[in-house]
Amino acid sequence: MAKKAHLNAEQMAKTQREISVSEFFAKNRHLLGFDNQRKALLTTIKEAVDNSLDACEEAGILPSILVEIHQLEEDRYRVVIEDNGPGIVKAQIPNIFGKLLYGSKFHSRRQSRGQQGIGISAAGLYGQMTCGKGPRIWSKTKRGKMHAFEMQMDLTKNKALITKDEEHKEWHQKEGTRFEIDIEATYQRGLRSVDDYIKQTAVSNPHAELRYLAPGMEEVRVYERAIKVVPERADEIKPHPYGVELGELMKMLRNTNSRWLSGFLQEEFCRVGPKVAKGIIKEAGLGERSYPTRIAREEANKLFRAIQKTKISAPPTTCLSPIGEERIKEGLMKECDADFYAVATRPPAVYRGNPFQIEVGIAWGKPGDDRLEVDKTGRITKTKKKRGTTDTEDLLGNADEAVRVLRFANRVPLLFQQAGCGFTKAVTQTAWKNYGLSQSKGALPVGSAVIFIHMASVWVPFTSEAKEAIAPYPEILKEVKLALQEAGRKLGVHIRKGRKVASEFQKRSYIEKYLPHVGIGLQEILGIDNEEREELVETLRDSMESTRKI
């Protein structure tokens, strides 16, 4: 092999230049959930729906969202998401839909679906790269007029250009936003499909109405709204000292307006008063009146260590907006026809200074299986319950299959990387045998059941930017397990009661089967007549059943 000439620093400098975020993500789109065509479709829809739901809730509007997928060519689809949210002012449109890492959510400590502000613009970028056309946006605010935009993104400058802007006087909505993009994609049904996502979103957002049209559907499928109350808006909070890493702390020190270190701590963080601030500074061996902007790396590190050593009370939990037990139950009942539902909510807890709250729900037992009912007199009857008509994918599996785990973070369903998710870990680490489900060691329990797990948090620790799995922080695992145990106990009581009734029914059928032969034997020996025989058997049956109360 011929030896190639090495480059010197100057030569290298010629090829070294800034890489735009857009460029970076164009090359690394798998990090954002665009790794294959099937996932690209899902991610596009997911990001748009997340944004719509967030916008509606922030504006106090009951969300009503339309999702459409149209097949244009074999592997090209047009995706439409339209909401009844507050709309977006014209000036912000190119930023929101065209610029990566632009948004209101990254810097705030408030619970919301989106976090980084990457998602929807990445979808637009993906569409432009695969089909050559940027996104189209229709938007109308309450007071403004409806605008129809067409956009092109500039990959090198992380910028979007509006190529067309039409003003319309009429629109079919008072306010709202419609997002349309053509992308290279594959539409499939089944697990982890868009269908699945829409259905799960309907479960975790019982206050939203979803309308959905996909290829092969004859008409728009409507997921009705079960609750007519918009979830309470979560408060925004300042970061908690425990949750801040050194680099972030240094950045905050540089950017603060506070002039004294003590003031900085009290201003920029929650749960830090004069006393706590004093304690931290003393521990760090710094002066209360030091200028924050002049704190060097070494001192910042001391400050960081001091924070960890100081006792600071947990962050306020008003920043959380859990779904609520009733709503989880409503959501499950609406989309998952089962025999029994159990829900449990944990009190808020904290990981790395971030408040979070865990809620779980369990739907168990396929209706349509035979059901035993006990009436007031204690008689057991077997009835066949009618199967609820669910035209969509059935969330409940069969009794010999592993349970389905539905994972949600801030009401957003997580469809991928189930195995690598902290929630799944918590489920497998729970002893389900205690609650009437069978389970192999280290595996998901088996049974016709759906386990719903929701984490509400100002900052959900995803394992990647594609927001597919929750990092297994010990505090989170613990809370999930406790919630699962609580719901599990309710399920266990129900299953055991069901088994008891089933075994009692079996025993009574046994009596029913053999008792007449006691009568026949007596008749043959004693020569009694049929009437007395029947009477004896009847009396015996009553005596036997009266000793068997349920």
Next chain:
Amino acid sequence: MAAKKTTKKKATKKVTKKKVAKKVAAKKAPVRKTKAKLRKAGPAERSGRKDLRGVALDSIQEVAEDVRKVAAAGRLPDMTMPQRNLANVTYDRKAGYFELKGNMKTRTLDVNSVKTFAQTLRLMALAKEMVADEDFATKREAYYVSKNWGDAKFNEQRESDTVLDDIEGMFSMKEVTRETLRFVPEEHGGSVVGNLIVVDKDPETGEDIRSDCAAMGSGAYTVPSSVDHLAFETTAEFVLAIETGGMFQRLNHHRYWRTANCILVEMGGVPTRATRRFVRRIAEGLKLPVYAFVDCDPYGICNIYRTLKVGSGQAAHVNRDFCVPTAQFLGVTPQDIIDFGLEDATHPLQPVDIKRAKDALKNDPFFQAYPKWKKAINQMLKMGVRAEQQAFAKWGLNFVIEEYLPKKIAATKNFLP
């Protein structure tokens, strides 16, 4: 049992020519000259004892009537019967057989017992019909009768046998046996040859039929399933109860019973009830000693011999009449293995043998009553081997006739109890 007996034939070929010659020469020597004394015994007392048929019918009626009364009163009826297992028997040397301790089990009608409860009543109904009509059913037939009962039918004969045993146990206090209830086992009793005349009756004409067990040629008299009506005449001096058909054939072929003036009974494993009763009647009625000749292994001693002598735990309620308390153990004893040089004709004890032997030492009231037996069983366990009756063929096919049995019978005081 059958499997272990077949392997022995080849070993016989290893006997040296010299020894065979010696044995053949000795063969004609020991013809015992004894004064033939004729003894007679009539039908068993209990066969004529009151009206057992009536007792049986009354007992069935009584149980059913109880069930009806309790049921009509709105309570749950029950049936009480003795527990049939080794834990519920005691052994007293004076009585001579396993007696029930009196532990009872009560079967109350509930979901777990309803099937058996119904089956018990239906089998009792069948018994009542058979007693009234003087018909009978083999245990197998009784099982098939149940096939017409729909849901209540038995799935296996084992189940119907158990219920029959329960019924028998229930009535045993009134001396009503399975045979009185007209259930008979389908297996016949053992074979008998020797100086014995059995007087039976023709079931149709009622005439006496005399069977001379010395005139059976190469065949044998077969013990019928019911023996109480038989009468006996004999000139023999003892009864030899033999475990295996092979040994029985050898002794019969060489007319050992003539030489030794005895009666040979082939038990064929654990003796059936009829065989036990038959031997008992000869022993008691004709006042003859009974010697048992079985394999030297835990099965031969702890099952075959023990059951012959004192009965079983399973059928404890009938042991009184269905065992031979005067029986003695001729052999093969563990000591015989040493005394007769059989060490190299043995097989190692299997785990199941060891378990059986240890179980007998620990739980069987019979062996616990005799230190000699404990010693013998421990000796066998220590030696770790078992020897079959046919092992004597090592010293020549007829060594057993010419040497072993005469030597043993010459010293009956050395027999194990």
